[in-house]
Amino acid sequence: MKYFWIRFLIFVALWVFMILTYSNQVGLSILFFSAAIGVFFFFSLQHVxxxxxxxxxxxxxxxxxLLTDNYLFPILLLLFESIIASYRMNGNRLILFLSVQLILSIGFIYAQSEQIGFFLLVMMAYYIIFTMNQQRAELLEQRQMYEELVGEYRKLKRINLLNEENVRTEERNRIARDIHDSVGHRLTALIMKLEMLAIQTKNDEYRALKHMAEESLGETRQAVKALQQADNEGIATVVNLIRKLEAQSQMVVQFTIKQGALTVPLLNHHSVVLYRVIQEALTNAMRHGESxxxxxxxxxxxxxxIxxxxxNAIYKARPYEEGFGLTGMRKRVQEVQGRLDVYQKENKFIVSGIIPAGEGG
Structure with missing residues (x-):
């Protein structure tokens, strides 16, 4: 919006100088000026x-x-309008518009009987405008390609992390099976042997040894269960969520884990709240965001x-009301004694908050 007002002031200045310097009828010139100002304000819209x-x-x-003795300022106004249009148009539309502007400018120059130097200067100005538009289009295309490449790189990185996690999971499962097949079976056989000896000899020491073996077997089973349990809570779930959303919606997610965040213990219920809140926030950004x-x-x-x-980026801050999604997020966070803030800042829509830590669940 700042650039619009700069362009507007230049536009007004050109009209004022033209009216004060070359106008035959100031009253009618002011009417034309008012009409031009009214049209110019529509240039602030996103699509023109x-x-x-x-x-x-x-x-x-x-x-x-009709109303001026000198065509210098009409030529300058057409040139200035062409510069503005070059930032909003591309391709054949821009070529057509610049051609019309150039022909009209040449007509003014011919009617004014200006020298060939001024004609060449105007031609050069329109050529520069067209060249700058082409360079800007190429720059935007390169930026889009860069963002797509960055997105693909991040997807590959997520997939690589997921593959590494799958390898670790398979290795844990293999170790768990080995422990179960070897140590578990041998402890079970030892317990049975000690039970038989305790019955045959009526010796309490065998029963004590049997009790110790049963405790060891229980601890072994707990260790096997812990190894086989998938780590799908807390931050790991968030990473998996982002990977899926990137793949399904073509979103580019810049994911940052600050130092110390991975060491924060979270209760299972708190991990679920973190998962759901970020899931809803990303979905909200996907539906309503402008980027x-x-x-x-x-x-x-x-x-x-935590x-x-x-x-997510927004082009213009607008008043908003919390819908069902944001209200549900706030209730989830409040249920675990956390805090959720939703606000707009400059050109960004922000969802932030805190979830209390706990002794891991």
């Missing part, structure tokens, strides 16, 4: 039709032909709690 630019061209040309790029930051607060922040 080429017909609106042509309407402003007609106003400038009619004023130049496919989302930033997710997981951190650790000074008192050891902090989270999800940011």
């Amino acid at each position: 039709s080429i017909y609106l630019y042509l309407l402003l061209t007609v106003i400038i040309v009619l004023h130049g032909i 496919r790029e989302v930033q997710v930051i997981i951190g650790k607060s000074p008192i050891g709690d 902090t989270f922040e999800i940011m």
Whole structure:
């Protein structure tokens, strides 16, 4: 919006100088000026039709032909309008519009009987405008390709992390099976042997040894169960969620885990809340955000709690009401004695909060 007002002031200045310097009828010139200002304000919209630019061209040309003695300022106004259009148009539409502007400018130069130097200068100006537009289009294309490449790189990185986790899981399961097949079976056989000896000899020491073996067998089974249990809670779940959303929605997620966040112990219920809140925030950004790029930051607060922040870009801050999704997020976080903040800052929509740590569940 700042650049619009700069362009607006330049546009107004050109009209004012033209009216004060070369206008034959100031009253009628002010009417043309008012109409031009009204059309120019529509240029602040996100999507502007080429017909609106042509309407402003007609106003400038009619004023130049009917109410001015010198065509310098109409030519400058057409040139300035072409510069603005070059930032909003591409391809054949821009070529058509610049061609119309150039022909009209040449007509003004011919009618004014200006020297060939001024004609060449105007030609050069329109050539520069077209060249800058082409360079800008190439730059935007390169930026889009870069974002796509970054997105693909992050997807590959997520897949690589997932494959590493699968390898670790398979290795844990293999170790668990080996422990169960070897140590577990031998302890079971030892317990049976000690039970037989205790019955045959009526010796309490055998029963004590049997009790110790049973305890060892129980601890072994707990260790096997722990090895076989998949680690799908807390931060690992969030990473998996982001990987799926990237693959399904073509979103580009900048995921940052700050130092110390992975060491924060979370109760199972708190891990589920963290999972659901970030899931809802990402879905909300996907539905209502004006950019496919989302930033997710997981951190650790000074008192050891988990902090989270999800940011997505917006072109213009607008009043919003918390819908069912945001209300549900807030209730989930409050149920675990946490805090959730939803706000807009400059060109970003931010969901942030804190989830208390616990003794791992």
